Amino acid sequence: MSETKNNKLKNFNPYWGWIITFAVLMGFYFFSDSGGSKETEWREIREMLKKAYIEKAEVITNRNRIDVYLNQKGIDAYKEKTKQNRLSAPQLYFNIDKEWKADVKFSEAQENIPVGERIEPTYREQSDFWGGILSWIIPISLIILFWMFMMRGITKGAGGGGGGGIFSVGKSKAQLFDKNSAGKRVTFNDVAGLEEAKIEIKEIVDFLKHPAKYTALGGKIPKGALLVGPPGTGKTLLAKAVAGEANVPFFSMSGSDFVEMFVGVGASRVRDLFKQAKEKAPCIVFIDEIDAVGRARGKNVGWSSNDERENTLNQLLTEMDGFGTNSGVIILAATNRADILDKALMRAGRFDRQIHVDLPELKERQEIFYVHLREIKLVDGLDISFLAKQTPGFSGADIANVCNEAALIAARKNKKAVDRQDFLDAIDRIIAGLEKKNKIISKDEKRTIAYHEAGHATVSWLLEYANPLLKVTIIPRGRSLGAAWYLPEERQITTTQQMMDEMASALGGRASEELTFEKISTGAISDLEKVTKQAYAMVAYFGMSEKIGNMSYYDSSGQDMMFGKPYSEKTAELLDTEAKKIIDDAYQTAKTILSQNAEGLQQVAELLLEKEVIFSEDLERILGKRKSMARLEELGFN
Numbered sequence: 201m202s203e204t205k206n207n208k209l210k211n212f213n214p215y216w217g218w219i220i221t222f223a224v225l226m227g228f229y230f231f232s233d234s235g236g237s238k239e240t241e242w243r244e245i246r247e248m249l250k251k252a253y254i255e256k257a258e259v260i261t262n263r264n265r266i267d268v269y270l271n272q273k274g275i276d277a278y279k280e281k282t283k284q285n286r287l288s289a290p291q292l293y294f295n296i297d298k299e300w301k302a303d304v305k306f307s308e309a310q311e312n313i314p315v316g317e318r319i320e321p322t323y324r325e326q327s328d329f330w331g332g333i334l335s336w337i338i339p340i341s342l343i344i345l346f347w348m349f350m351m352r353g354i355t356k357g358a359g360g361g362g363g364g365g366i367f368s369v370g371k372s373k374a375q376l377f378d379k380n381s382a383g384k385r386v387t388f389n390d391v392a393g394l395e396e397a398k399i400e401i402k403e404i405v406d407f408l409k410h411p412a413k414y415t416a417l418g419g420k421i422p423k424g425a426l427l428v429g430p431p432g433t434g435k436t437l438l439a440k441a442v443a444g445e446a447n448v449p450f451f452s453m454s455g456s457d458f459v460e461m462f463v464g465v466g467a468s469r470v471r472d473l474f475k476q477a478k479e480k481a482p483c484i485v486f487i488d489e490i491d492a493v494g495r496a497r498g499k500n501v502g503w504s505s506n507d508e509r510e511n512t513l514n515q516l517l518t519e520m521d522g523f524g525t526n527s528g529v530i531i532l533a534a535t536n537r538a539d540i541l542d543k544a545l546m547r548a549g550r551f552d553r554q555i556h557v558d559l560p561e562l563k564e565r566q567e568i569f570y571v572h573l574r575e576i577k578l579v580d581g582l583d584i585s586f587l588a589k590q591t592p593g594f595s596g597a598d599i600a601n602v603c604n605e606a607a608l609i610a611a612r613k614n615k616k617a618v619d620r621q622d623f624l625d626a627i628d629r630i631i632a633g634l635e636k637k638n639k640i641i642s643k644d645e646k647r648t649i650a651y652h653e654a655g656h657a658t659v660s661w662l663l664e665y666a667n668p669l670l671k672v673t674i675i676p677r678g679r680s681l682g683a684a685w686y687l688p689e690e691r692q693i694t695t696t697q698q699m700m701d702e703m704a705s706a707l708g709g710r711a712s713e714e715l716t717f718e719k720i721s722t723g724a725i726s727d728l729e730k731v732t733k734q735a736y737a738m739v740a741y742f743g744m745s746e747k748i749g750n751m752s753y754y755d756s757s758g759q760d761m762m763f764g765k766p767y768s769e770k771t772a773e774l775l776d777t778e779a780k781k782i783i784d785d786a787y788q789t790a791k792t793i794l795s796q797n798a799e800g801l802q803q804v805a806e807l808l809l810e811k812e813v814i815f816s817e818d819l820e821r822i823l824g825k826r827k828s829m830a831r832l833e834e835l836g837f838n
Contacts, residue, residue, distance in 0.1 A: 237267065237290045245294060246309040249319060253277060257321040258290070259302050266302065266321065268292040385444040391437055392571040393564030393596070397557050400425070401438055404530060405446045408482050411528070422552040423520060424531035426490075428538040429557030432597030435534035438557065439486045442532065449483040451476065455492030458512045466493065466512030474519040474529075482528030490533040496542045513542060520550045559595055562588055568596050572603040579619040587623055592688050602626050631685070632677040641681070647809065648713060649674045652723055653682040654805035655712025658797060659790050660686065660705035661819050661826055665698040667705070668826070672804075673813040681723060696744050703731045703786035704793070711790040712801060731786065735779040745778040797823065 245268055248254050253274030258267045267290035270278065275291065296302070302321045310318045388398055407414060407421045414421060427435040443450035451473065458466040477485050493512045520531060533551065535541065545551065560568055566588035573584070591599060605626035610618040641649070653672050660666040667686035674682040710724040738744040741754040753766050765772065794801050800823045807814055807822070820826065 237293050240268075240292045240294050242294055242296075242305070245292070246305075248274060248278075249306065249309040250312070251277075252313065252317065254319050257302075257306070257319060259296075259321050259323045260326045261323055262325045264297060265293055265295050268294070386437065386440040387444045388441050390571065391434060391441050392567035393560040394434055394438065394557060395564075397427070397438060397555050400553060400555050401442055402445075404532075405442055408446050408448050408484070408528070408530065411482070421528075422530065423549065424533065424551040425553040425555055426538070426546070426551040427532065427534040427555050427557055429536060430559060430595060431536050432595035433557045433559060434596045435536075435557050436488055437596070439488070439532050439534065442484060443486075446484060449480040451483065451485045453485075453487055455487055455489045455494065458493050458516075459509060466508055467515035470512060470515040470519055477529045482530075484530050484532055486532045486534075488534050490545075491535045491537045491540055494533075494535070494541045494545045496540060513545070517542075517544055517550065559593060560599075562592075565591055565594065565599060568599045569603070572600045576603055576607050577617045579617045582618075582620060586620070589687070590624070590627055598630065601630060605629060628677070628685070632680060632683045641676070645681075646674065647805075648717065648721055649682045649723065650808040651712045651716045651801070651805045652709035652721075653684055654801055654808055655708035655710070655790070655794060656684045656705060657708075657804055657814075657819060658801050658823065659708030659711070659793050660684075661823050662793050662797065663701040663704060663789075665695075665701040667702065669816060669819065671813060671815045672808060674808050675812050680726070696738070699734060699738060699744070700782070700786055700789070703734055703783065704789040706731050707783075707787045708790045708794065711787060711794055712805075715791060715794055715798070716801075716805075731783055732779070735782040735786075736775065738782060739775050739778045745782075747774060747778055 245254070245257075245266075248268075248270070251274075253270055255269040255271040255274070257269070259265075260267060269289075270291045278291075302323075306319060306321055388402065391398060404422065404425060411421060427438060429435055439452070443452070453473065458469050473485065477483050493509055493516065495509065495513075497510050497513065531551070538546075538554070546554075566585055569584050569587050587602075591602065594602070602623065603626075606618050606622040609625050609629075610622045613622075615622070653674055657669055657672045660669050667688045670685040670687055672682070672684045677683055706727045707724075709727055710720055713720050713724075739748055741752050743750040743752055748771075755766075767775075803822045804814070804819065807818060
């Protein structure tokens with residue numbers, strides 16, 4: 201019982217005491233003016249004067265008010281209307297203006313009463329007792345409240361928690377996770393795929409658990425590891441798994457948390473973060489999106505030598521060099537823009553390891569699907585490997601989104617479980633957007649779209665190295681009026697012929713419009729953008745042009761300090777000429793294939809107009825078996 205009482209007292213906020221006191225004082229001030237008397241009007245007082253019910257009347261000159269004291273006869277007659285029944289206190293009052301003549305009014309009201317029995321009003325001023333008290337209590341109260349607020353801020357700041365006090369702005373905002381932290385722990389079992397990355401991460405966890413195993417042979421524990429990879433591949437999830445597995449304190453902070461509008465705050469937060477980490481060693485410090493403060497110095501906007509980000513980075517570099525190798529503090533950081541990080545930050549001794557977290561391959565995607573499908577009700581016998589084959593190039597975050605979208609689609613259709621078609625619809629929606637069946641399209645436009653998409657489908661089907669086509673639709677999705685789904689081959693290198701076939705397939709829509717209608721439309725803008733970039737990459741980056749030769753103007757380091765292009769104007773003209781030649785050759789290939797298979801193109805387009813969606817088996821029936829059908833058969837599409 202006493203413990204509960206102590207907890208209540210401990211949780212009581214002293215600010216409420218001041219608020220209640222202030223409210224009571226204001227209540228006395230506003231409600232004590234009438235002294236418990238009731239407000240009335242002169243008309244009623246005049247009737248009381250005629251009946252001799254009034255003992256006396258006082259004109260309060262500084263309040264423009266008249267207090268009326270009733271005699272015993274008046275109190276008995278008006279006991280239901282009066283609040284005050286004491287003879288010594290006014291029972292009634294009424295307000296007057298400055299021009300109101302009390303003597304004249306009272307004389308006129310008592311003209312029928314003998315002179316010796318008439319009531320003459322008296323005059324006095326009423327002292328403002330509560331107003332005087334409040335005039336000095338309120339300022340003092342405000343000063344005390346402000347002082348308490350300031351002292352509370354100082355206390356929070358001194359506590360090192362960065363709890364939001366005015367003096368804690370330079371304190372670290374890192375979240376601390378340890379074995380006592382609430383919430384579900386993430387382990388390596390929750391991280392599917394990423395086998396190579398997990399091997400290196402698990403070794404770091406082992407360093408913290410059994411440091412003597414490595415130091416006994418003279419080895420040193422790494423100071424830091426940098427997780428590098430595209431967005432959504434699981435870098436932050438890996439860091440959370442480290443926190444769950446290592447069973448040591450884990451400080452988590454975003455790179456943007458260091459940067460503040462106040463000068464010097466970032467450096468102060470870096471110092472405070474490392475101070476806390478050393479006190480809780482062995483521990484792990486995780487900085488997500490480190491490129492927010494780790495950008496290469498000298499490249500920031502403004503070219504200022506006193507830039508806040510650079511000051512923060514300098515302090516971070518100093519702190520990472522400032523603690524010993526065996527202090528038990530390991531720095532983990534994540535970024536998807538490693539090319540813009542400062543070289544001093546990337547060197548060994550700060551981040552000893554760079555762990556690349558790439559997009560998952562087929563087997564890894566299947567494992568990721570298994571993780572995200574644990575909580576989803578599936579139909580019996582759903583082939584998870586089929587879903588993995590349908591999602592080439594998807595990151596772990598994309599796959600999680602596919603699973604969630606499929607569940608939402610199934611729920612929208614009032615299904616009891618999620619089936620294969622729901623997943624296919626979810627993939628289509630994520631890739632191309634939501635279907636817009638109600639979009640108004642004229643017959644001529646629909647016919648143009650059908651032949652455009654049929655051109656893509658026909659060229660990609662008949663070229664050996666183009667990506668296998670899965671389905672084509674002329675139902676608008678997102679910003680596109682039609683769409684085609686392909687199954688890109690997961691390869692590590694690409695040959696010139698493969699790139700040329702892909703470009704010809706992309707230009708098949710424009711070529712089909714020109715051959716069929718003898719005119720072209722704006723519908724090929726995305727195709728033209730794609731092939732233009734690809735052609736310039738072939739010439740300027742991959743050295744796939746005979747006239748340019750084995751030259752590459754690509755800077756993979758991102759540290760190119762030149763203000764102009766790394767080639768002459770003559771070379772630039774040659775690049776333009778060669779890129780245009782490549783595009784022209786691909787376009788001519790597309791036109792040739794479509795001319796030789798004009799009947800098949802027409803059948804595909806008319807079938808699209810009829811069904812709006814066609815699949816690979818429809819193309820095989822019209823155009824024959826594809827040269828590289830082995831790829832589709834291997835993946836179970838035929």
